[in-house]
Amino acid sequence: MDFIKIALAKGRLAGDSLEMLKKIGIEFKEYSKKSRKLIFINNEEKIKLVFVKSTDIPIYVEKGAVDIGIVGKDILMENRADVYEILNLNIGKCKLCIAALKEYQSSRNRKLIVGTKYPNIAKNYFHRKKILSEVIKLNGSVELAPILGLSDVIVDIVETGKTLHENGLIVLEEMYSLSARLVVNKASLKTKGNKIEKIIMRLEEVIKENKDENS
Numbered sequence: 515m516d517f518i519k520i521a522l523a524k525g526r527l528a529g530d531s532l533e534m535l536k537k538i539g540i541e542f543k544e545y546s547k548k549s550r551k552l553i554f555i556n557n558e559e560k561i562k563l564v565f566v567k568s569t570d571i572p573i574y575v576e577k578g579a580v581d582i583g584i585v586g587k588d589i590l591m592e593n594r595a596d597v598y599e600i601l602n603l604n605i606g607k608c609k610l611c612i613a614a615l616k617e618y619q620s621s622r623n624r625k626l627i628v629g630t631k632y633p634n635i636a637k638n639y640f641h642r643k644k645i646l647s648e649v650i651k652l653n654g655s656v657e658l659a660p661i662l663g664l665s666d667v668i669v670d671i672v673e674t675g676k677t678l679h680e681n682g683l684i685v686l687e688e689m690y691s692l693s694a695r696l697v698v699n700k701a702s703l704k705t706k707g708n709k710i711e712k713i714i715m716r717l718e719e720v721i722k723e724n725k726d727e728n729s
């Protein structure tokens with residue numbers, strides 16, 4: 515029987531995602547946080563776990579290189595792919611926000627310069643709001659952009675708010691609430707439907723249990 519391939523990223527979502535898979539009986543004994551291995555196999559359940567850069571997960575799933583991916587909604591919005599977004603896993607919760615230096619004064623009379631790791635999301639958002647903007651794509655430590663005068667504002671993820679606070683920035687606007695999603699390759703849902711649907715159903719139970727525990 516065919517293996518089901520699941521893609522995860524090594525970052526923040528890995529721990530909670532693996533915990534959820536463990537709760538539905540999918541465990542990878544060889545896995546350790548420190549390991550540099552990219553593929554782990556569970557032979558009993560016939561599952562392969564592959565670690566992919568998070569921004570690459572949508573394309574791996576769309577092309578069928580993997581059957582299932584677990585990835586943040588931010589990544590799915592930024593890197594659009596033709597996949598089924600099946601479950602909100604309710605982990606990796608954070609917000610995508612517009613933020614600026616505390617002393618920032620907005621002016622509608624000139625172009626807004628935006629620094630962000632999410633150029634597509636930012637461009638669409640400001641276009642829809644009819645705000646003239648220039649978006650500068652950055653790859654990290656985005657909070658530096660307004661501090662060093664590279665941009666007026668940033669579009670970035672806020673979880674605890676600690677990074678903004680420690681760098682003298684504040685949230686101007688909350689754009690989107692985000693969390694991790696389970697995405698599935700369209701063909702796999704037909705060809706490996708039984709097995710994938712079982713995984714989905716078991717994960718739905720875990721999501722419900724987690725919600726009950728937190729309420």
Ligand SMILES: Nc1ncnc2c1ncn2[C@@H]1O[C@H](COP(=O)(O)OP(=O)(O)OP(=O)(O)O)[C@@H](O)[C@H]1O
Nearest residue numbers: 523525526527568586587588589606607608671673
């Ligand atoms: N404080 C946070 N900062 C960034 N992302 C967060 C945060 N909290 C939750 N998330 C979610 O977790 C996902 C993974 O975050 P992480 O920072 O590990 O990104 P990564 O792309 O996997 O790692 P890296 O940026 O180091 O390559 C994000 O796409 C986002 O949906």
Ligand SMILES: O=P(O)(O)OC[C@H]1O[C@H](OP(=O)(O)OP(=O)(O)O)[C@H](O)[C@@H]1O
Nearest residue numbers: 654655656670671672673674675676677
């Ligand atoms: O609200 P907080 O809890 O402080 O979290 C938000 C910070 O975490 C993320 O950065 P990350 O740690 O992924 O580093 P990066 O800036 O290099 O992407 C995000 O881009 C913020 O900088």
